[in-house]
Amino acid sequence: MxxxxxxxxxxxxxxxxxxxxxxxxxxxxxxxxxxxxxxxxxxxxxxxxxxxxxxxxxxxxxxxxxxxxxxxxxxxxxxxxxxxxxxxxxxxxxxxxxxxxxxxxxxxxxxxxxxxxxxxLRHADIPIPMASCRRRQGRRLLTVGTDCSCGKKFTALTISRDMKARGLDCTFRATGQTGIMISGAGLALDTIVGDCIAGGAELLSPDNKHDHWDVIEGQGSILHPAHAGVPLSLLHGSQPDAFVVCHEPTRRHMRGITHPVPPVAAVRDATERMGRLTNPNIRCVGISLNTSEFQGDIFQLKQQLHREHEVPVVDPVIEGTGDILNYMCSIGLLTG
Amino acid sequence: MxxxxxxxxxxxxxxxxxxxxxxxxxxxxxxxxxxxxxxxxxxxxxxxxxxxxxxxxxxxxxxxxxxxxxxxxxxxxxxxxxxxxxxxxxxxxxxxxxxxxxxxxxxxxxxxxxxxxxxxLRHADIPIPMASCRRRQGRRLLTVGTDCSCGKKFTALTISRDMKARGLDCTFRATGQTGIMISGAGLALDTIVGDCIAGGAELLSPDNKHDHWDVIEGQGSILHPAHAGVPLSLLHGSQPDAFVVCHEPTRRHMRGITHPVPPVAAVRDATERMGRLTNPNIRCVGISLNTSEFQGDIFQLKQQLHREHEVPVVDPVIEGTGDILNYMCSIGLLTG
Structure with a gap:
């Protein structure tokens, strides 16, 4: 690389x-x-x-x-x-x-x-098979978003860094060009034909040790009408045990179109419903806010989302993702 | 062609x-x-x-x-x-x-x-843009399925034939190789990168007269874990007013994998939920059964699905899709 x-x-x-x-x-x-x-x-x-x-x-x-x-x-x-x-x-x-x-x-x-x-780097130049949809060993966390470019890669990289700092066995899995540049490996999903994206996601996070975590960079939004097929196939192929919803609270419209940005709750709900198809135990373990443009009271925004969702709400730039890892420990997904 | x-x-x-x-x-x-x-x-x-x-x-x-x-x-x-x-x-x-x-x-x-x-025929060799997600003029009907190869193309072709027989203005829109061979036009979605499938669906059913119907051939199943991204993007790009769920009642597992075939209700529910993103008025107008392998009482099966769904249930091979068109008239989607 x-x-x-x-x-x-x-x-x-x-x-x-x-x-x-x-x-x-x-x-x-x-x-x-x-x-x-x-x-x-x-x-x-x-x-x-x-x-x-x-x-x-x-x-x-x-x-x-x-x-x-x-x-x-x-x-x-x-x-x-x-x-x-x-x-x-x-x-x-x-x-x-x-x-x-x-x-x-x-x-x-x-x-x-x-x-x-x-x-x-955007071209794997390896054959991407159709997905087998077989359950794989090891643990997986996927970041998902209310829009494109709202912090999915950053959140996954931060979770991966914070897991490693606790001595946990984990790998960041890149699904886009920047993530591939940063981590030195991965698979850019946006050059793969639609039929094979779930298969690509399976290749990206293969069988692993029981307690190993793949922290997978999400793409787009399952509620973005121009691209939703890609995150849906990534969700199915990744079969994540856990997901984190990434959100940029100041954006009014989804990127490139006039549709409003969906609420966190709608993305969480769609991810849980659709994700159960390949992992019946999928659960939301946190919300990650990109507050770089946010002018209001961040504490209040976080409290409101926390009350509504009952999972940790973090800004990974400011505070890292320790609260998410603590929560995963508290519900038995992580040990140590 | x-x-x-x-x-x-x-x-x-x-x-x-x-x-x-x-x-x-x-x-x-x-x-x-x-x-x-x-x-x-x-x-x-x-x-x-x-x-x-x-x-x-x-x-x-x-x-x-x-x-x-x-x-x-x-x-x-x-x-x-x-x-x-x-x-x-x-x-x-x-x-x-x-x-x-x-x-x-x-x-x-x-x-x-x-x-x-x-x-x-499977390669359009034209640039496929990203979807604009703009609402288009004209009416659209999409066939969706509980699995691959369960009658989506056949149902769409039959609806198109039956609409034409009533003097309605409609076009069958092919999304796979066989449909393209039969109709002489279309776009094979399975050779398009995931990001552009909704854009391809927009190209396939452009703006049209107010009362013109595009009858769009569905692909796969929104609940097939290996390929769901393709039908989801086709749904979003097609922004259908109406959809018909196609189902093969004897199949135990979805094609190529060990997942069970989902019930009609689950596919209907997911299609309505996800389809509202680009057409808030989307509604199910029928169920189409492929009974070629079915040994039981077809009448009973149809009655049971009709009671559950309150839309016409047809086998298009046996009886055509007149009941679906009549139902569309009764709810004001079709005139004449």
Whole structure:
């Protein structure tokens, strides 16, 4: 996978959401990120120093990471000169877009010339079977959401970090490009045909030891009308024992459409109802709030959700997910 | 699309279910099917005469239809000689498998030589957008199922036929290879990435006149744990006003897995709950039974389901779907 240290390419992005992969990498692997490269019209900064290629290589950079995302997953031709310069300096290229580096003739030719690796992380390039729907050994927790981009990956990574800190045996399982960059493994579900997504989820969290936990990054929302099939198949294939509902309380509409964001209770209810099909014991173990944009009284919001749902309500950025793990201990899902 | 008359290739299939496309074509377009070609170990017959290529061409055949299906959607190399012989005789080739004729060098070379068309019907080869989730004009009916292969296509085709017989303006919308072969248009949802299936369903049933009905072929089952994401996205993208639950009452397990077939009520309930997201007025207008294997008292079974659901219960093979249309009139969904 991606060899550190990383040089983060922010391209021409205009807002932080479009730089999710770079910002995620910086948060979770700060020690591996040494500099950023931005195009003249880029409006985002990670806070890392801007470096040129030669300087980054002198400072040890091994991989040029395309740290941005866009709706179509397109590699823009305007980026090619930057990618080619990085290749010329001997850097591997890590790409999480839907478009493949391997499909661009001049990039492949340059990589062959300098002997660097082209990593198209969004494409597993392994056959994805149909789901067997067989019960697997080991424990699983899935993060689900009231919308896209509301904290599912962050919450799963935090739970995984907090479980490890308690000496528990667990693995974060990435289902999208940023999670794959951060954890170095995973399966991007958005490049798989609909029929095989549950099968992909089965591949991602195979049989394991009885007390091992897979902490699986959720995708989208089971109540997002443009994409609900993906999270439903991920739910079925993951057969989770536990799930956490992630919610961004200030958002009025689901991303890209005019439908209102559903309440936490509706997502919890749909997840429990539909999840029972592959795990009759599925249960909600917490609510994770993304309060980065929230101007009101966070304590009051948390209390209200706690009264309604009777599970811990946390902001993982502020306080971590210890309360969720304590709750899982109290109901016998976790020991220690 | 496929130019008739058709020569149906049954390959080496061992059971009727694997010859679904040929049998479907024969049922719905009998006047266009003139003969069949079978490999020596084939155990299925459509009842059409076995013909050789020259004879079929003399009788006017224009298209050699690969009339079989298999789990992986694979074009088996053992079939190539048959396909090549058909091409040599000047027949177009219609293929509903996931594998493409266009990817087989020797088949492409032969087709170029004789100037015939290679039709890879399962691949739309048009960009499928993400769903907009906008409400569209016109009416829509979707068939849904308690399992795969339980009568969803047959029911939709019958409703479409019966609506037309009453002078109603309607279009059958195919979502799988056999439906596409029968109707000459459609979109095979099982080759689309999960994120875009709702978008594909929107493309398939665009804005239309107020009183026009799209009768949409359902796929799989919203309660089939290996594939539920596809029917859920089809439901959301189709935003149906009405749905019919299709059920095969003798089946114990869902196809390919050990999960029991869910009751009609569970599928109806999940379809209503999830379908309201894109059409708050969605309602069940009938139950369609596939009684081909049923040994018991059909009348009693129908009465019991009718008492429970208070909608018409029909076997479309035996009696058509007139009762469903009458019911739609009685609740104001149809006029005339």
């Amino acid at each position: 991606m060899e550190p240290p990383f040089l983060l390419f922010l391209a021409d992005v205009q807002n932080a959401l479009s730089a999710k992969p770079a910002i995620g990498l910086l948060h979770w692997r700060r020690e591996n990120c040494i500099a950023q490269i931005r195009m003249p019209d880029c409006r985002v900064s990670t806070g890392l120093p801007d470096a040129d290629y030669a300087e980054a290589v002198r400072r040890g950079a091994k991989t040029f990471v395309i740290g941005v995302t866009n709706a179509g997953g397109q590699l823009k031709t305007e980026w090619y000169p930057y990618i080619l310069s990085a290749i010329d300096c001997g850097l591997d290229i890590a790409n999480g877009m839907r478009d493949r580096l391997r499909d661009v003739t001049e990039i492949v030719a340059a990589a062959n010339r300098t002997g660097v690796d082209l990593l198209d | 496929m130019e008739p008359p058709f020569l149906l290739f049954l390959a080496d299939v061992q059971n009727a279910l694997s010859a679904k496309p040929a049998i479907g074509l024969l049922h719905w377009r009998r006047e266009n099917c003139i003969a069949q070609i079978r490999m020596p170990d084939c155990r299925v017959s459509t009842g059409l005469p076995d013909a050789d290529y020259a004879e079929a061409v003399r009788r006017g055949a224009k298209t050699f239809v690969i009339g079989v299906t298999n789990a992986g959607g694979q074009l088996k190399t053992e079939w190539y000689p048959y396909i090549l012989s058909a091409i040599d005789c000047g027949l177009d080739i219609a293929n509903g498998m996931r594998d493409r004729l266009r990817d087989v060098t020797e088949i492409v070379a032969a087709a170029n030589r004789t100037g015939v068309d290679l039709l890879d």
